[in-house]
Ligand SMILES: [Zn+2]
């Protein structure tokens with residue numbers, strides 16, 4: 001027998017995994033397939049499979065965990081699925097019973113993983129809960145002759161069963177076919193024996209008479225027994241058919257042959273190992289940013305130090321929270337590096353008002369050229385650090401100064417896909433530090449009409465918000 005679905009890497013087995021496997025082996029279970037569920041546990045799952053002869057595994061992200069799944073997690077599935085111990089992409093699918101992720105999120109990750117399976121020529125292990133219609137829709141669309149797999153823990157109606165069988169899929173039955181209240185007899189009867197697999201779905205779904213207890217691979221024989229009873233055939237027939245079905249679907253026969261042959265090849269080549277080309281599919285960034293444009297507004301705080309020419313004394317001033325507005329142009333150089341050119345304008349009327357208009361308002365034209373370095377380019381929310389150059393044309397009582405600044409900052413983009421392109425909500429905080437001194441005049445508060453010649457050094461602190469639109473461009 002082969003238990004094609006058992007979560008032996010779950011907490012429930014951490015104390016007695018050796019005994020559980022030993023019991024299964026002495027009960028006639030040849031192999032156990034442990035499907036992947038959480039992205040975080042995929043590597044340890046593979047290690048677990050590699051450490052035990054009778055364990056094979058699936059690489060995949062369960063629909064419950066699709067919310068946390070992005071490009072990095074999918075890459076993990078891609079990279080690890082080349083191992084000989086990985087016999088499937090799974091478990092993947094849709095679960096509409098729980099609201100751990102939106103239907104759209106689930107469908108997207110499901111399809112991505114189907115693509116991986118087709119590329120790797122691996123079968124998929126499909127988890128389906130209350131999602132018959134969408135599961136069929138997606139499998140039907142993705143079936144191009146290269147898709148194979150199993151609908152695990154089959155619990156749907158006969159109509160759905162027939163559609164799945166017609167698409168070339170296998171079904172596997174678990175402990176719930178022994179439950180009185182769940183009537184799957186009709187589905188078991190209609191399923192052709194050469195498409196049926198056995199599974200326990202341990203630690204869940206323990207069959208009668210262990211219902212409600214922890215399930216384990218040893219109990220897979222109760223599933224075989226129940227199928228034999230419903231189909232009115234011998235249990236030996238069920239066992240030999242389902243075992244051979246599982247070996248064919250998951251390639252367990254060729255696998256052994258391959259291990260045998262490849263170890264022979266390795267021996268004959270002494271210690272020389274051939275240069276292996278590592279095939280890794282590159283995923284397209286779902287939040288690809290090419291050319292974007294949008295408005296920006298925020299608050300401008302200028303902190304200034306005037307060194308007075310006559311007395312040599314210093315005067316510190318700060319102008320808080322001046323409204324600032326403008327717009328930005330963006331160019332995505334790399335997934336993780338976005339170039340930005342921003343123009344901002346702000347005006348300070350305070351001194352002018354104090355001097356009853358004798359002094360013109362101070363105005364600032366700010367041009368920032370920055371590079372924004374994203375640490376997580378494939379996530380919905382991108383965090384980044386900023387570095388760049390700023391030119392500020394300040395007009396202080398009509399005396400114009402053009403000065404250079406160094407800009408640094410932090411920010412994040414929230415990515416929103418629309419029909420016409422990508423929308424970014426931007427929140428960032430940028431500081432501009434003056435690189436040279438400005439020769440100007442200081443207007444003493446209360447006596448602005450008698451300014452004093454001074455050297456000015458300052459910096460601008462500008463937290464701001466923006467909206468950027470990256471239109472879909474087709475070349
Ligand atoms: Zn499942």
Ligand SMILES: [Zn+2]
Nearest residue numbers: 005035091201
């Ligand atoms: Zn499962």
